Amino acid sequence: MPESTLRRSWIVAALFLPAPLLAQTIPPRPSHSFVVSGYGTAGWLKTQGLPNGSFASLNPVLLFRMTDKIFAEAELEFGFEDGGTATGLEYATVHYLANDYLTVSAGKFLVPFGVFSQRLHPSWINRFNSMPPFYGHRGGIPGVDPLLPVIGDIGAMVSTVAPLGGVGRSLTFSGYVTNGPRVSEHDMGRERPDFAFGAFSGDNNNAKMVGGRVGLVLAPGFELDLSALRSKWGEGEMTPNLGTSLFLTGYNVAAEYRPVAALELRTEWMWLRTGVEHMDTTTSTSEIETQPQFGGYAQAALRQGAWEPVLRLGLVNINQAEENERLTQYGVGLNYWLSPSVAVMAAFELNRDHFNNGADMPNNRFLIHWAFGF
Numbered sequence: 001m002p003e004s005t006l007r008r009s010w011i012v013a014a015l016f017l018p019a020p021l022l023a024q025t026i027p028p029r030p031s032h033s034f035v036v037s038g039y040g041t042a043g044w045l046k047t048q049g050l051p052n053g054s055f056a057s058l059n060p061v062l063l064f065r066m067t068d069k070i071f072a073e074a075e076l077e078f079g080f081e082d083g084g085t086a087t088g089l090e091y092a093t094v095h096y097l098a099n100d101y102l103t104v105s106a107g108k109f110l111v112p113f114g115v116f117s118q119r120l121h122p123s124w125i126n127r128f129n130s131m132p133p134f135y136g137h138r139g140g141i142p143g144v145d146p147l148l149p150v151i152g153d154i155g156a157m158v159s160t161v162a163p164l165g166g167v168g169r170s171l172t173f174s175g176y177v178t179n180g181p182r183v184s185e186h187d188m189g190r191e192r193p194d195f196a197f198g199a200f201s202g203d204n205n206n207a208k209m210v211g212g213r214v215g216l217v218l219a220p221g222f223e224l225d226l227s228a229l230r231s232k233w234g235e236g237e238m239t240p241n242l243g244t245s246l247f248l249t250g251y252n253v254a255a256e257y258r259p260v261a262a263l264e265l266r267t268e269w270m271w272l273r274t275g276v277e278h279m280d281t282t283t284s285t286s287e288i289e290t291q292p293q294f295g296g297y298a299q300a301a302l303r304q305g306a307w308e309p310v311l312r313l314g315l316v317n318i319n320q321a322e323e324n325e326r327l328t329q330y331g332v333g334l335n336y337w338l339s340p341s342v343a344v345m346a347a348f349e350l351n352r353d354h355f356n357n358g359a360d361m362p363n364n365r366f367l368i369h370w371a372f373g374f
Helices: 003-016 019-025 116-120
Strands: 033-047 053-065 070-081 084-099 102-110 152-163 169-178 209-218 222-233 246-257 263-280 285-302 307-317 326-339 342-353 365-373
Touching: 209 246
Parallel strands: none
Antiparallel strands: 033 053, 033 365, 053 070, 070 084, 084 102, 102 152, 152 169, 169 209, 209 222, 222 246, 246 263, 263 285, 285 307, 307 326, 326 342, 342 365
16 A cells, blocks of 8 residues: 555544554654545536536545644535635644543534534545435535535534444544524525524624534444534524524434445434524514424445445425425435545436425436545
8 A cells, every 4th residue: 555545544544533443553653744635526417497517526635643642634625606616614623632532623623413414425425426405515406495504613522432342332422512503694584594604703692502412333334323402593683583592403313224344224314493583564573483394314325346326215394383395305326436435426316395485496306426535
């Protein structure tokens, strides 16, 4: 294996694997290390009723090792948007390995709410070549309001690992405090605001988002994760709050099961409770209501040599209190792996739109892309 590949593997391991295992596998190395990793995508998309189009993106990941206990990572985003090049910072985080079982992190990081947004969203790791419909990252379904974006927020996080006996068997915990969601002023009057996380260096209220994830890892075949978050959003003196705090509460359960090495089964489901203001135009009064939302997906992928068929069922219910406020997705895909980190992926989504808002869009889609990790 080339020296550069070995070095990158050491740093990635230092950032993401349990420390007791690292102590046995990482050989002595220089006191400073720098590696560029990342992933990219180039493809074509056709949505029913809309023009077809090509897309491309590149996400370099910068990995730094300053000392045996201090590491840093950052992911940049480059893509095309509205006829120009869009750039962004997915995350930029410093990690301190306090001991074999405790890591303290600070900066902008992918929030451990569920597992997809933090671990699986890179195009070559995600076995289906679009996001689950309840996430609103690039490639979202036209006309569908997602429940949450892939959350990258600014704050601090503590992560622990408690071995349970046996290689890879552990109980994990991550807890964090971040700025929380912010809604732009022009979006304040919407019934269901689009939340942005980490879009600004500051917050527009004094409340912070707090949350955590507990995971049971029984390697190599099973993992179960439970997550929760709680925050307030908006400014008390601005519409729609009118002096009353609005809240966002979320719960998530995710599981992965590999009965054999070639078969991957995974699922993730999300429940949200969002405080929204309902205006009575006849009396010019308002009241705060709790809007329940729900969504998730289940997915199966079976690797057969270089070929990998994938099936996915997805659901978005943007308001459980109302009928016909959901989207159901049936997806089928086929991947061909040119190398362990390079694949050509094709998929068809049958998106059954049951929204009753008078502005439904035909949104069945065909996607094909080349995804690579480096």
